[in-house]
Every structure is written in C-alpha cells, then in structure tokens.
Amino acid sequence: MLHIIRERLHQKYRTLDYPRVQPGLPARYPGRPEILAVHCGDCRACADACPTGAIRLLSPDAPGPGGADSGPALDMGRCLFCGACARACPQGGIRFTGDHHLATFCREDLILTRVPRPLTPPRRSGRLFARSLKLRQVSAGGCNACEADINVLGTLVYDLGKFGIDMVASPRHADGLAVTGPVSRNMREGLLATFGATPQPRLVVAVGSCAISGGLFRDNAECSNGLEELLPVDVFVPGCPPHPWSILDGLLRARTDTADWTV
Amino acid sequence: MVLDYEQSVALADVPVMSAEELRQEVLEQVRDGGRLLALFGLPGNGGAGLCAIVAHSGDRFLRAMRTAPLTQYASLTPDCPQAHLFERELWEQWNILPEGHPWLKPVRFVPHGCLTATPGERPGPAQLTHYRVDGEEVHEVAVGPVHAGVIEPGHFRFQCYGENVMHLEISLGFQHRDVERRLLGGPHPAHARLMECVAGDTSIGHATAFATLLERLAGVTIPERANRLRRLGLELERLANHTGDLGAIAGDTGFLPTSAWNGRIRGDFLNLTAEVCGNRFGRNWVCPGGVSVDVDAELCARLLDRLRHCWRDVREAVKVMFASASVMDRLEETGEISADTARTLGLVGVAARACGLARDARFDAPLSCLPLCETQIRVEKGGDVLSRARVRSRELADSVDLACTDIQALSHSEGAICQPLPDRLPAGRLAVAQVEGWRGEICHVGLTDAQGRLACYKMYDPSFHNWAGLEAALRGQQISDFPLCNKSFNLSYCGHDL
Numbered sequence: 001m002l003h004i005i006r007e008r009l010h011q012k013y014r015t016l017d018y019p020r021v022q023p024g025l026p027a028r029y030p031g032r033p034e035i036l037a038v039h040c041g042d043c044r045a046c047a048d049a050c051p052t053g054a055i056r057l058l059s060p061d062a063p064g065p066g067g068a069d070s071g072p073a074l075d076m077g078r079c080l081f082c083g084a085c086a087r088a089c090p091q092g093g094i095r096f097t098g099d100h101h102l103a104t105f106c107r108e109d110l111i112l113t114r115v116p117r118p119l120t121p122p123r124r125s126g127r128l129f130a131r132s133l134k135l136r137q138v139s140a141g142g143c144n145a146c147e148a149d150i151n152v153l154g155t156l157v158y159d160l161g162k163f164g165i166d167m168v169a170s171p172r173h174a175d176g177l178a179v180t181g182p183v184s185r186n187m188r189e190g191l192l193a194t195f196g197a198t199p200q201p202r203l204v205v206a207v208g209s210c211a212i213s214g215g216l217f218r219d220n221a222e223c224s225n226g227l228e229e230l231l232p233v234d235v236f237v238p239g240c241p242p243h244p245w246s247i248l249d250g251l252l253r254a255r256t257d258t259a260d261w262t263v
Numbered sequence: 264m265v266l267d268y269e270q271s272v273a274l275a276d277v278p279v280m281s282a283e284e285l286r287q288e289v290l291e292q293v294r295d296g297g298r299l300l301a302l303f304g305l306p307g308n309g310g311a312g313l314c315a316i317v318a319h320s321g322d323r324f325l326r327a328m329r330t331a332p333l334t335q336y337a338s339l340t341p342d343c344p345q346a347h348l349f350e351r352e353l354w355e356q357w358n359i360l361p362e363g364h365p366w367l368k369p370v371r372f373v374p375h376g377c378l379t380a381t382p383g384e385r386p387g388p389a390q391l392t393h394y395r396v397d398g399e400e401v402h403e404v405a406v407g408p409v410h411a412g413v414i415e416p417g418h419f420r421f422q423c424y425g426e427n428v429m430h431l432e433i434s435l436g437f438q439h440r441d442v443e444r445r446l447l448g449g450p451h452p453a454h455a456r457l458m459e460c461v462a463g464d465t466s467i468g469h470a471t472a473f474a475t476l477l478e479r480l481a482g483v484t485i486p487e488r489a490n491r492l493r494r495l496g497l498e499l500e501r502l503a504n505h506t507g508d509l510g511a512i513a514g515d516t517g518f519l520p521t522s523a524w525n526g527r528i529r530g531d532f533l534n535l536t537a538e539v540c541g542n543r544f545g546r547n548w549v550c551p552g553g554v555s556v557d558v559d560a561e562l563c564a565r566l567l568d569r570l571r572h573c574w575r576d577v578r579e580a581v582k583v584m585f586a587s588a589s590v591m592d593r594l595e596e597t598g599e600i601s602a603d604t605a606r607t608l609g610l611v612g613v614a615a616r617a618c619g620l621a622r623d624a625r626f627d628a629p630l631s632c633l634p635l636c637e638t639q640i641r642v643e644k645g646g647d648v649l650s651r652a653r654v655r656s657r658e659l660a661d662s663v664d665l666a667c668t669d670i671q672a673l674s675h676s677e678g679a680i681c682q683p684l685p686d687r688l689p690a691g692r693l694a695v696a697q698v699e700g701w702r703g704e705i706c707h708v709g710l711t712d713a714q715g716r717l718a719c720y721k722m723y724d725p726s727f728h729n730w731a732g733l734e735a736a737l738r739g740q741q742i743s744d745f746p747l748c749n750k751s752f753n754l755s756y757c758g759h760d761l
C-alpha cells in the first residue's frame with residue numbers, strides 16, 4: 001500500500017484547469033488554418049497538393065461563403081491538417097496558426113476564405129445540457145484515432161467528468177451522440193438504431209473529417225459523404241483526428257446558445 | 264519459387280501450378296514450420312487465381328506460388344486451420360469456393376464476390392447464422408455492434424452454460440471502408456494518407472508497410488536517416504499503445520492507480536510523436552521513399568528528456584501493478600491459449616509471443632540493417648493475460664532503448680530523409696512488406712500491372728490473424744473474463760475490416 005501512495009505522490013496532479021488555462025501544444029501542431037490575401041493568378045498549387053480535395057479556388061463567378069471571390073476556400077470539414085497546401089503555396093498564402101478552437105455549429109462555417117465572417121449560432125440552444133451532458137459514442141467506420149482521442153478525455157489530464165460531461169454506455173441514458181467515422185454502409189443501420197434509441201431532445205456531435213465529410217473515404221459506395229446525409233448535426237469538430245482539446249472545446253460549445261467568435 | 268523478402272519478383276517468374284499442387288506445397292511448408300503470410304486472389308482473365316506466400320522464421324526467403332484463375336478448389340483449412348480467414352476472404356472477394364471449408368461465411372459483408380445477389384438482399388454483418396450450441400440449459404449472449412465503451416463496432420456471440428463460455432464467435436465487417444480497392448490503379452500521393460487511416464492507432468505501422476512495399480517494387484533504397492526516423496516512429500507507437508494496454512488491463516482488474524497513470528502516460532508518448540510530426544498518431548510522418556519530417560539537435564534533446572521522464576513514470580506504474588497480489592491473481596491463468604493453438608491459428612505479435620512463439624518481424628524481416636541493441640524477442644510461456652501483459656512490459660523497456668539510441672544518433676548526424684520514387688513503378692512485379700507494428704506483424708502484398716500501376720493490393724493487420732486467438736482464449740472461461748481477455752489482445756476492428 002505504501003509503495004502505491006509513494007508512487008501516487010510521484011505521479012503528481014496532472015489535470016489542467018481548462019478552459020481558464022489554455023494548453024501548450026507542440027510547436028508543429030498545425031491547428032486552425034488561416035487564408036491570407038495573396039494574388040493567386042492561375043496558380044492552383046494548394047488545391048493540387050490536397051489529398052482530400054478540401055481546397056477550391058474562388059473566382060467572381062464562383063464565390064465562396066461570405067462573398068470572398070478570390071484565393072482558396074479551405075474546407076476544414078474535409079481537411080486532414082497535413083499542411084501540404086501551405087507547403088505548396090509559393091506565396092505563403094495559407095498559414096497554420098496552432099489554434100485548437102475549431103468547432104462550429106454549421107457545416108458551411110468550416111469553409112475558410114480570406115474574408116473573416118461571424119460564426120452561425122446553433123440551430124437551437126444547448127443550454128438545457130449546460131450542467132449535465134451525457135453522450136453515447138458511435139464509431140461508424142472510424143479508424144480508432146478519433147475514438148481514442150475522445151476516450152482520452154476521460155483521463156486525468158482532461159477530466160471530462162468535472163464539466164458534467166460523460167460518455168455513457170447506453171443511448172437510453174444519453175442526451176446525444178458523438179459520431180466518428182465515414183458511416184460505413186455496414187454500420188449505417190447500427191448508427192440509425194442508436195440515434196433512434198436516444199431520447200429527445202438530443203444533440204449530435206460529428207467528430208473528425210470522416211464524420212463531417214467522409215474525409216479520405218469520400219465518394220465511395222461503402223461510405224457516406226458526411227453524417228449530415230443521415231442525421232441532423234449540431235456541432236462539427238474538424239481534424240483527423242481532432243486534438244483532444246479541440247474535441248473538449250467542441251463539447252463545451254455544444255452546451256451554449258451563442259456563437260461569439262468568428263471564422 | 265523463393266524470393267528474398269527485400270526484393271520484388273516478376274510475377275511471370277512465379278510458376279503457375281494446379282490448385283492441388285499449391286495446396287500440397289502450402290501444407291508441406293506449414294508442416295515444416297512455415298507460416299501463411301498471405302493467400303489471396305490474383306486477378307487475371309476474367310477471374311482470379313490463388314496466390315500464396317509462406318514465411319519461415321529465421322529465413323529471409325519467402326515462398327511464393329500461384330495458380331491460374333479458378334472458381335473452386337479443395338479447401339486448405341481442414342488441414343491447415345490458419346488458412347480459414349484467407350479462404351473466407353477469397354470466397355467473399357472473388358467467389359472462389361473452397362470446397363470443404365468448415366465454416367464458410369463472408370468476412371466483411373462486401374457487395375461483390377459471394378454476395379453478388381441482387382441489391383437489397385445484401386446481408387449485413389452478424390445477420391447470417393452463428394455457431395450455436397443447443398441444449399436446454401444453454402443460453403446465448405449477443406453483444407454489439409455498439410458496445411458500452413468508446414470503441415469500434417463488432418458483434419460477439421457467446422454460447423454459455425451458466426457463467427461458462429463454451430464458444431465465442433466474433434462477427435466483424437461493420438467498419439468496412441473498401442480500403443484495398445481504393446488503391447488499385449495507384450499509387451497516388453493521397454494513398455500515403457489513406458494508409459495512415461487503415462488502423463488509426465497503427466498509423467506509422469501501416470504507412471511504413473505501404474511505403475516499404477512501394478520501395479521494394481521500385482527497387483529503391485532509402486537513406487539511413489529515414490530508416491532511423493521510421494524506427495523511432497514505430498517504437499513511439501509501440502510505447503504509447505503498450506502503455507495504454509497495460510493501463511486498460513489494470514483498469515479491468517479494478518486496479519485504478521495504474522489505470523489512471525498509464526492513461527496519462529500513454530498520452531505523453533503520443534504527444535512526443537506530435538512533437539515530431541504535429542499529430543499524436545504519427546500522421547504525415549512516413550512517406551514513400553522515406554519520411555516527411557526531420558528532427559534537429561534541439562528537438563532531439565527535448566525528446567530524450569521527456570522520453571526518459573515518461574519511461575520512469577510508466578516503469579514504476581507497471582511495477583506497482585505487478586506487485587499487487589489481487590492483480591496477479593486476476594491475470595494468471597485467465598484466457599489461456601496453448602502454443603499449439605497459437606501456431607495452428609497462425610497468431611502473430613504480442614499474442615503469439617505470450618504463448619512462447621518467437622515471432623517478431625523486427626528480427627524475422629528487418630526493415631534496415633540498424634542494430635537492434637539489447638532488444639530481444641520477448642517470449643513468455645503462459646499464454647494467459649498475465650503473459651500478454653508481461654510481453655508488453657518487457658517490450659516497453661526495449662522500445663525506450665531503441666528510441667533513445669535513435670534519437671541520439673539523429674541528434675549527432677544529418678542527411679537526406681527521402682529518396683523520391685520514380686514516377687512509374689516497374690511493370691508486372693510482386694513484392695511483400697512485413698512490419699512489426701505494436702500489435703504484431705503487418706503484412707502488405709502488392710502487384711503491378713503492365714503499366715506499372717497497382718493491379719492487386721492486399722493488407723493484413725495482425726488483427727486479421729489474432730481475432731481467432733481471442734475466440735480461442737475465451738473457451739472454457741467465464742463470460743465475465745471477456746473484457747479482460749479482450750483488453751489483453753486489444754485488436755483492431757477497422758484494421759480487420761479494411
């Protein structure tokens with residue numbers, strides 16, 4: 001017993017007082033991309049470099065959200081945060097900021113352009129769940145990295161429980177679902193049944209680029225092109241996988257009713 | 264024919280035999296201690312023939328054999344049980360019937376091959392018959408696909424007599440994303456990223472296998488620095504996962520200190536990986552031809568310092584767990600498999616080593632000539648949960664040793680990290696890549712067509728072999744032992760379902 005206590009003292013107190021204290025992330029962690037105003041001309045190096053087709057080049061004929069009519073539109077919902085676009089751009093027009101706050105309430109808000117715009121508020125208030133939010137996690141074709149980084153929120157560094165948020169064993173006990181993966185055809189029924197078993201009102205959080213857009217598995221008969229094809233989604237947390245802090249941030253946002261930040 | 268594991272061969276040089284000859288040859292090789300690395304459909308003339316690859320441990324030469332396209336043959340499984348899943352897969356993908364297969368069912372429930380029935384009639388996973396024990400006092404327990412924890416989906420059917428499990432059948436396929444077929448016609452640059460998502464917890468393992476395969480097909484040797492960086496990535500992946508698994512095993516015995524600490528330390532190892540490549544799971548670390556990230560002396564010093572702290576923490580956390588009588592009592596003799604069963608089923612990795620089989624691709628098919636320092640094949644005799652835990656804890660020490668050596672070497676040197684591959688791969692060649700991921704041996708097999716594009720690509724995560732091991736481990740156990748046994752294997756669902 002004594003040696004356990006001795007070791008306990010050595011292992012220290014490790015929980016971060018998030019969000020009051022913000023975590024220090026590795027220098028090479030990419031985080032939120034930022035699109036700078038450069039003159040692209042005929043260049044489409046970033047779009048060509050992207051493994052998931054997350055980038056579209058805008059023009060006055062084909063403008064992007066918020067009315068941007070030039071430069072790249074980067075869809076974080078399809079993005080793997082691999083940085084290939086930033087390396088490919090000869091003018092340094094795409095920059096990764098290291099900011100882990102990525103979640104949005106609306107699919108279109110994940111599309112970044114050079115024109116910043118206010119975030120769309122949630123389609124309904126999450127305040128009902130402000131003190132207690134129980135989620136059932138469903139992996140539907142997820143590669144186990146998104147799942148692992150949700151699971152890790154239960155460890156003592158993040159201590160999800162102290163926010164009143166828990167991952168529960170049954171959809172019957174849940175206020176909503178946290179879905180990962182491109183919704184494989186073979187898991188579609190299981191996902192829909194789990195959703196059906198969750199009492200209303202219920203939230204749906206899509207975690208990871210697979211769940212948001214199909215990610216690398218897009219346009220394949222065995223997968224979907226995003227959870228929204230099947231279920232109404234309340235919160236989108238992009239990344240492949242999103243950093244645990246991004247997921248935690250997304251879950252905390254799910255309980256609010258305002259969107260007081262910009263994309 | 265024999266081929267050096269590091270070289271590719273022209274498919275034309277692999278002689279075509281009859282199905283019976285191939286069957287006899289495989290059976291003979293396996294009788295001599297060989298292990299079936301791969302048995303898959305080789306596309307050609309409107310159908311597919313069989314292609315088998317057998318490895319012998321301690322021998323750098325693999326045996327490759329093939330047949331002309333066929334529609335049925337006499338199943339190998341009755342004489343060579345480790346062929347069971349390969350044959351089900353062949354049937355599922357190509358509609359090639361292994362006559363006499365004792366339990367022929369689809370593996371992943373894909374809509375081609377044996378399930379070519381009209382759309383709408385496609386059965387989903389777990390919708391076909393399961394093995395069933397009848398009797399008045401026998402009951403059946405069905406679990407999944409959605410489990411209680413945050414975990415991938417799979418379906419488990421237990422045949423129980425009271426608390427005792429007579430048989431467990433595991434039905435998978437829910438995670439099928441059609442990964443292999445997406446590679447056909449490649450390689451494309453995006454495929455390196457796709458490989459990192461075959462099994463997200465083994466990103467570096469599968470990416471390394473894919474890259475190694477392409478390099479062998481192209482006949483390219485990568486720079487030594489790239490080999491070091493790849494090995495560092497693989498060992499960090501092993502450290503994180505072994506740490507997590509030991510914590511999970513502690514958690515399932517109700518020993519919370521180690522469970523809590525290891526959960527945190529696992530994250531610290533992942534964060535070390537992120538220091539190098541920006542991603543906790545090692546995404547963007549490996550690329551065909553080498554690696555895409557380098558480290559400088561300053562980063563190396565930081566990595567080394569943190570690695571040593573993590574090692575101290577995990578070593579003591581695991582020591583505390585093994586010193587607890589209640590943990591030991593719970594782990595010992597739970598979920599036993601004999602060496603014979605393990606050999607018969609063709610288990611690999613931690614699960615095989617825990618039964619006394621000396622199988623480790625780092626020794627059997629090394630990726631480079633980097634010395635392995637003090638590392639050994641960590642073998643245990645018991646075949647139980649304790650042995651699987653012990654193998655992991657010994658391998659932690661080895662991995663730290665290798666990682667420290669590599670970081671020091673990288674810090675004192677410089678050099679190229681990538682040797683780009685030619686735009687086009689040589690035509691009509693077959694190659695094999697074996698990589699010891701943290702679960703066990705990952706095996707990829709690829710074949711190019713006349714234009715040098717991938718005409719056939721097969722990948723075998725260790726889970727492909729080892730799920731049957733978990734089924735075997737549960738026989739004669741209590742159903743309440745399942746979570747603990749499951750954690751001691753910790754297999755991948757998507758790595759199996761692809």
Ligand code: SF4
Pocket residue numbers: 046049050051052053054055074075078079080081082083084085086
């Ligand atoms: S960082 Fe995202 S947008 Fe840029 S190339 Fe990678 S996947 Fe595409």
Ligand code: SF4
Pocket residue numbers: 141142143144145146147180181182207208209210211215239240241242460463
């Ligand atoms: S988004 Fe990326 S990490 Fe998440 S399940 Fe998909 S492939 Fe895996």
